[in-house]
Amino acid sequence: xxxxxxPSYVFKLSGKLLNIFxxxxxxLVIVGLIFSLFLxxxxxxxxxxVRIMYVHxxxxxxxxxxxxxxxxFCILNFLFKLKNVTLIYKSLAPIGLTFNIIAIITGxxxxxxxxxxxxxxxxxxxxxxxxxxxxxxxxxxxKFITNSERSIKACAFISVLGLINVIIIKYSVEWWxxxxxxxxxxxxxxxxxxxxxxxxLGLMVFALFMYVAVIFLMKYRIETIRIKKxxxxxx
Amino acid sequence: MLLKKVKNxxxxxxxxxxxxxxxxxxxxxxxxxxxLYFYSPSEIKNSNNxxxxxxxxxxxxxxxxxIQSNKSEIKFIVTDLNNEIIVSYSGTVPAxxxxxxxxxxxxxxxxxxxxxxxxxxxxxxxxYMPPELKESLSKDAK
Numbered sequence: 001x002x003x004x005x006x007p008s009y010v011f012k013l014s015g016k017l018l019n020i021f022x023x024x025x026x027x028l029v030i031v032g033l034i035f036s037l038f039l040x041x042x043x044x045x046x047x048x049x050v051r052i053m054y055v056h057x058x059x060x061x062x063x064x065x066x067x068x069x070x071x072x073f074c075i076l077n078f079l080f081k082l083k084n085v086t087l088i089y090k091s092l093a094p095i096g097l098t099f100n101i102i103a104i105i106t107g108x109x110x111x112x113x114x115x116x117x118x119x120x121x122x123x124x125x126x127x128x129x130x131x132x133x134x135x136x137x138x139x140x141x142x143k144f145i146t147n148s149e150r151s152i153k154a155c156a157f158i159s160v161l162g163l164i165n166v167i168i169i170k171y172s173v174e175w176w177x178x179x180x181x182x183x184x185x186x187x188x189x190x191x192x193x194x195x196x197x198x199x200x201l202g203l204m205v206f207a208l209f210m211y212v213a214v215i216f217l218m219k220y221r222i223e224t225i226r227i228k229k230x231x232x233x234x235x
Numbered sequence: 236m237l238l239k240k241v242k243n244x245x246x247x248x249x250x251x252x253x254x255x256x257x258x259x260x261x262x263x264x265x266x267x268x269x270x271l272y273f274y275s276p277s278e279i280k281n282s283n284n285x286x287x288x289x290x291x292x293x294x295x296x297x298x299x300x301x302i303q304s305n306k307s308e309i310k311f312i313v314t315d316l317n318n319e320i321i322v323s324y325s326g327t328v329p330a331x332x333x334x335x336x337x338x339x340x341x342x343x344x345x346x347x348x349x350x351x352x353x354x355x356x357x358x359x360x361x362x363y364m365p366p367e368l369k370e371s372l373s374k375d376a377k
Contacts, residue, residue, distance in 0.1 A: 041365030041366070041367070042365070042366065043363055043364070043365070043366075044364050044365060044366045044368070044369035045331060045333075045336070045359055046331070046359065050363060053363070075248065078244060078248065079241055079244050079245055079248065080241060113330065114329075114330075114331050114357065114359055115329065115331070115356045115357055115358065115359075116328075116329030116330075116331075116332075116355065116356045116357055117356055120272065120356070121272075122272035123270050123272070156248065157251065160248065160251055160252050160255055161255055161259075164252075164255055164256055164259055168259075168263075176267075176270050176271050176272070177271050177272050177273050177274070177275070177294060178272050179272050179273075179339060179356060179358060181358070181359055181360055181361045182360075182361045183361060184361040184362070184363060192361050192362045192363065193362075193363045193364075194363055194364040194365060194368060196365055197363050197364075197365075
């Protein structure tokens with residue numbers, strides 16, 4: 001277990017993983033896009049505008065999962081003072097924010113031809129926007145608070161509130177009346193997306209998750225090298 | 236000694252979480268009218284204090300066979316399968332507005348049975364399927 005936290009082991013492992021992911025990423029993206037744009041049917045109501053789903057849904061999932069992940073590591077750091085994990089959430093947070101914004105923008109582009117509006121202040125959309133602010137606050141907390149004690153406390157505080165927001169995002173379409181439709185994909189109930197559309201969705205989820213992994217590992221490695229350079233300079 | 240500090244931080248975290256959950260729950264309960272995007276016809280029927288001057292939204296399904304459109308306005312019935320409200324609207328409707336599909340109307344209630352809409356939004360459900368499948372499903376249904 002301790003071996004996992006050894007920085008040089010982690011660095012080596014990250015390099016190996018990065019090489020694997022970098023090889024598979026371009027073909028995966030291309031195959032995903034071919035299925036999304038050409039090899040899948042249009043929707044019986046929405047026509048071709050349903051294809052935005054293949055970017056919108058993975059992006060939304062990434063922004064939610066990333067926030068849960070950074071909260072997990074931030075709280076771990078707060079409780080056990082594990083300095084090594086700060087690098088994990090510092091590398092992941094900007095990615096989560098980017099995909100949150102992508103989800104909001106693609107959602108807006110999808111909403112106009114289908115609902116008839118670019119935006120609505122319903123529970124789902126509003127809570128996703130709130131998540132964006134949580135991400136920004138989180139990033140500000142570790143970037144601009146120089147006192148490390150206060151920085152960790154601020155990040156932990158934002159994580160707790162943000163996690164409650166993530167739960168609200170997930171259940172907003174069930175608890176309240178919203179313009180956004182209820183979930184189509186469920187682990188427990190029936191999934192109401194046809195198989196011909198689940199294939200491109202699955203491919204794009206896979207592709208975008210791998211993209212996140214690549215960017216995360218690159219950022220993680222750059223920050224590790226930066227820290228090493230700083231400590232060498234001090235000597 | 237290390238464990239005591241961790242326990243301390245954990246209890247701070249748990250207390251903070253519980254207070255936050257409780258506070259947010261209360262806020263959402265109090266502001267429920269604003270969190271709800273629309274009311275259903277049944278909610279309108281059952282509510283006692285409706286402010287007719289306040290702009291609001293109602294939502295539900297467009298009742299099959301209820302769309303009547305002439306030059307100046309379009310009239311249709313919004314139903315939630317238990318209760319109905321007649322909606323009148325002048326303007327263009329979104330492309331996905333159709334009978335048997337979801338709709339959200341923004342405007343004012345004239346009375347409990349009649350709604351004057353300033354804006355119509357189409358609400359689509361969570362089902363995604365190709366057109367051929369829908370055709371064969373409705374053929375089977377017939």
